[in-house]
Amino acid sequence: MVDLQAAGQRAIARCDALGVAPYSDSHTGLYRAWLTPAHRAAQDKVAQWMGQAGMATRIDAASNLVGRYQGNMPDAPALLIGSHLDSVRDAGRYDGPLGIMLGIECVAALQASGTRLPFAIEVIAFGDEEGSRFPASMFTSRAMAGTLSAEALDGIVDAAGVSVAEALRGWQLDPARIAEAARRPEQVIGYLEAHIEQGPVLEAEGLALGVVTGIAxxxxxxxxxxxxxxxxxxxxxxxxxxxxxxxxxxxxxxxxxxxxxxxxxxxxxxxxxxxxxxxxxxxxxxxxxxxxxxxxxxxxxxxxxxxxxxxxxxxxxxxxxxxxxxxxxxPASPCDVHFIALLEQAVAAQDIAPYRLVSGAGHDAMVMRALCPTAMLFVRCDGGISHNPAERAHAADAGVAVAAMLDFIERLGATRGT
Ligand SMILES: [Zn+2]
The missing domain is CATH 3.30.70.360 (Alpha-Beta Plaits)
Incomplete structure (x- = not known):
């Protein structure tokens, strides 16, 4: 039996822990941009948490941190659960990291109960969803989705004049090989992302969770x-x-x-x-x-x-x-109709009325749709405030999000046979 309260508290506490140095490159607030020392420190810490939850970890060719929890067959395709580790300047602590922490909690629960599924679960920490360092974003999810070529990096430099290629080389990654992060569609059964809503709708509706139908x-x-x-x-x-x-x-x-x-x-x-x-x-x-x-x-x-x-x-x-x-x-990125239905059932199973909404904010999920079916779960945040140090999400909502995600995973397993 999963202790949802403890899972929710741990997910929130870990986001909080990542909100300060060395996981932030600013001493006056949170700033963790792609391929920076803060990003490296956060990856190392999250990899440790993934390992404790029973995952084998690696860094792919596009700098993504990937933790894999094996299914009941070693080469089983994977359900990817992810979000981003990078932040804007003066960021909140939950935009991005919460989705990663909730994925880790799902795997920790599966491991604790000794559950192996007919698919693997991979928790992904993407690197540049926000585009706060270079004047472009989502390179790392685009690389994983197979829609990024090495040429796309040409001429893109940060405010200090450092190119993406130089930054990747600084991480011992070869920019010419970034496309090798691409996953084959047959390796992946879908992508699930949990994220704070970054808007005021769920709070106004009195709902902890919402089911995203697509991204603007x-x-x-x-x-x-x-x-x-x-x-x-x-x-x-x-x-x-x-x-x-x-x-x-x-x-x-x-x-x-x-x-x-x-x-x-x-x-x-x-x-x-x-x-x-x-x-x-x-x-x-x-x-x-x-x-x-x-x-x-x-x-x-x-x-x-x-x-x-x-x-x-x-x-x-x-x-x-x-x-x-x-x-x-x-382009607009609708979520998968079948996944939306499963996620609505999973939310309803937590005694929460399933509520559908469109995401005005971009997310890695919109990019991952080129690779596989996607689903997104929104978690309520205070006042809809985001990209702001006052951003706040709650342990109780995080706990119920873990429950809904585990229910989704179970329902997905049932549709694929155990
Ligand atoms: Zn985000």
Missing amino acids: AQLRFEVTVTGRAGHAGTSPMPLRADALAAAAECVLAVEAIARADDSDLVATVGRLQVLPGATNVVPGQVPFSLDVRAGDDATRDAGAAQILGRFQAIAAARGVQVQAIQVQDL
């Missing part, structure tokens, strides 16, 4: 407004080409277009830089990020096209140039 489509652009730098005292207003003033108009256009749309379209400028960035200089160049999402690809694409069209109109009116380079295109 997402586009990201790197936009650069180029005007003309000049002396703040001697450049007359009519003769200026102020890149920041133009960028400000672009930012307001992004908000206005998404607000005016009555679908689930959302659009955000989350990072903006002013160059050269001096009090007495008219800004000459302003690079900024643009993130556009919607529940389906067509809505997202139409929204992005409207925004980019408006940028050009603003550029023409102000005599500046606006260049937008698409750096990410993640």
Whole structure:
């Protein structure tokens, strides 16, 4: 019999333990980016916990930590249970790690009861879901799903000028071989990810868990407004080409277009830089990020096209140039219909009304869909707050998540024969 209370408490306590140095590279909050010392330290610690739960661990060619709990046949295909170990800056402690810890708790429970299934279970700790170090994300899950080529790494550098290839080499990994992390579809029966909701819906509904039906489509652009730098005292207003003033108009256009749309379209400028960035200089160049999402690809694409069209109109009116380079295109990713049904039964078995929701946030699950059927379980978090040190999830909810995941695993086993 699984002690769910203890399992939930341990999962939360482990996320908390990973929230400080050496598992964070910041001393003022949590920051654990891909291929950093904090990432390495966290991997070592999580590998130890995986080992205690009965898993054999390895690091794959894309830097993912993989723990395998064998099925009743040594070469049985695996159910993958995963989430990400990396974080944004000033992160919460549960976004990502909680899904990994819940996977470890499932395996620990199976091991404690001596249960072997007709499939293996592999718990995966992905490396770069957030994209907080390099201007692209989900390289490590894309490598595992078989949708990443080594060429995709070319020219991608972090703020310090370190390329992805150099960072991988620093981890004794060969960037030319990153695609070797790809799994063969016949090795994998599915992917299950548990994650905090990062939204307020479950809390408002009074539910500990929710069943995700799919993940919203997402586009990201790197936009650069180029005007003309000049002396703040001697450049007359009519003769200026102020890149920041133009960028400000672009930012307001992004908000206005998404607000005016009555679908689930959302659009955000989350990072903006002013160059050269001096009090007495008219800004000459302003690079900024643009993130556009919607529940389906067509809505997202139409929204992005409207925004980019408006940028050009603003550029023409102000005599500046606006260049937008698409750096990410993640299509909408529906979860597997059969898995959704199994997960709903597993949630209902915990006396929780099954509640369906779409994820507005991207997750490794959206990438893994290229490899296998996917399922996602959302866990309630306080106030929907995430990407914030105030992020909070509860041991009782984590415990019931473990119960639902184990029930899902059992039901999956029953459909495949024991
Ligand atoms: Zn996450």
